[in-house]
Amino acid sequence: MNHIVEASWLRDNLSNVRVIDCRFELGNPTAGLLSYLGDHIPGALYFDLNQDMSGKVEEHGGRHPLPKIDEFCDKLSAAGIDHNTTVIAYDDQGGAFASRFWWMLSYLGHKKVSVLNGGYSLWKQNGNPVTSEIPMMQKKTFVPNILSDLLVSMQEVKERIGDENSTIIDSREQIRYDGIEEPIDIIGGHIPSAINAFWKEGLNDQGTWKSIDEQQQRFSQIDKQKEVIVYCGSGVTACPNVLALKEVGFKDVKLYLGSWSDWITYNDNPVGTNE
Template structure:
């Protein structure tokens, strides 16, 4: 199934009653920048979900830098935004892809199938001279009934069971840039390196100037993997691994999980080895 849509598709759906648009714009360097940009201009009808306030939980000893949000609280926020399990939802960011993909993954985890990512994000939308507004919409509260898809989430124990195992049928994908994967530099986390046995597939190689590469090119990126094998993707904190998760789905891989805590969670356990 194709979960990536273009602005022409969204323009046709823009004013449909059962469509919700979610602005996930965020800057890791400037956490307030996403909301400030939304307040200035956004796609008409869009509501704002913040990476750290809405799409992540409280940071603790374990769980990584962007842990799974409290599911009941997240569902309440969806309901307040007028989103139920049959609403068509389109997420976008500024074109980076990672923040919208994080929201997309969370709804997939809740069992919501009709959720999509706007290819090229808000940058693409503005280039097309499409309508924007500063108006913040309100919607009638609804009820969201989740159908949890736990198969999409890999725990630290799941990863530990396959890390460094030569004969494992599970493939570990490290989605970070090569220098962090190799442990040559680590600008964010307390330790450098990778989870033993992980293969490097930088997340940004699945995009071209903010647009996702088409399915055949994604298949080529992952042509060294057997589609029958289980794949676990991770990054630093579970955010930039989401575009790789989405790209794998576009390439036809079905057995894909996200290690949401990712490397920042892995290193929080002193006994875990680092390669």
């Protein structure tokens, strides 16, 4: 797999990579940092979804907009990351937050970034080393090379509705996609013409990523030669689907970062439901 690494590989290469702990709980924003302070993979530094991987929430842009790029790059530099650094991200929530970090580095043009298969619990469960020691890093200089083609705006998504040359994927649970239940946002439903592919369907019962063949089957109805736009509630859990699509050979995969929480802030945007 190109964007996913096994624990055995990471264990053998710990001294040659930069490990980033992305553990986070949406309903308990301090839980991830507290877990990191308790124990983590040796050499790992912590990046917080709200504080590091997201910017200020405004009228539009969704619940987890991008942070200021220069500030995020400063944090990467302080973490000892430059264009030569191999970066491995992990979390304990099926890869959702680690995939967000993976996508952000990919968006900034960094080619050497992957997600740990199985996350922290499996790492620890299998007897791999953990520590509570906070590492000190020698600062490097991270220079971004923004790949703007990986991102789409609300207006661009709106223009793709019903376009046979594009596929829009909603990564949320079916019940939210259908508009039957919406526990977070004030409006339920989905972007019209979007298909549903719940991001957790990319994982098996053990919490590791499904095989390439299984991922191929998940997305078998989508033409690999056409543009694919992926969204979720706020631009986080769409990222595991982006990663899975890239793993199986889709070339033109874009993230609608603001996602549903941005879409519904525009009064004239259409809403689809399957109630």
